[in-house]
Amino acid sequence: MIKDLVIAIAKETGNNDFHPQSCLINLYGKGEKLGMHRDNTEENLSAPIISISLGDTGIFVLGGKLRTDKTRQYIVQSGDVIVMGGESRNFFHAFKGTVPNTSNLLKNGGRLNLTIRQVN
Numbered sequence: 309m310i311k312d313l314v315i316a317i318a319k320e321t322g323n324n325d326f327h328p329q330s331c332l333i334n335l336y337g338k339g340e341k342l343g344m345h346r347d348n349t350e351e352n353l354s355a356p357i358i359s360i361s362l363g364d365t366g367i368f369v370l371g372g373k374l375r376t377d378k379t380r381q382y383i384v385q386s387g388d389v390i391v392m393g394g395e396s397r398n399f400f401h402a403f404k405g406t407v408p409n410t411s412n413l414l415k416n417g418g419r420l421n422l423t424i425r426q427v428n
């Protein structure tokens with residue numbers, strides 16, 4: 309189901325040749341975050357990365373090609389999807405943390421983030 313969903317999302321955003329091969333699942337509890345990084349361990353660095361937020365609202369931070377580039381913050385709510393494609397595929401990004409108790413989707417609270425990737 310997730311595979312079909314992300315293929316459809318990829319098509320909607322102009323990525324007609326997306327072959328999802330992996331799904332990384334991060335669980336963020338209260339106060340938990342992910343530092344600034346680039347996703348560059350995949351062999352294929354041009355296929356988009358599709359990120360699905362579930363559960364508590366959170367703050368996603370998107371920078372640029374360099375770690376020192378200016379950043380913007382985006383509020384991500386349960387069900388929101390971010391497509392990092394084209395130039396933004398290789399942009400630095402981070403997750404700044406959740407706003408606790410903003411969703412009752414997950415029994416124990418928190419936020420799940422699925423990042424679906426094409427590896428090669």
Ligand SMILES: O=C(O)CCC(=O)C(=O)O
Nearest residue numbers: 332334347368403421423
């Ligand atoms: O949780 C997020 O929104 C970001 C996840 C992420 O950047 C990653 O898994 O590489």
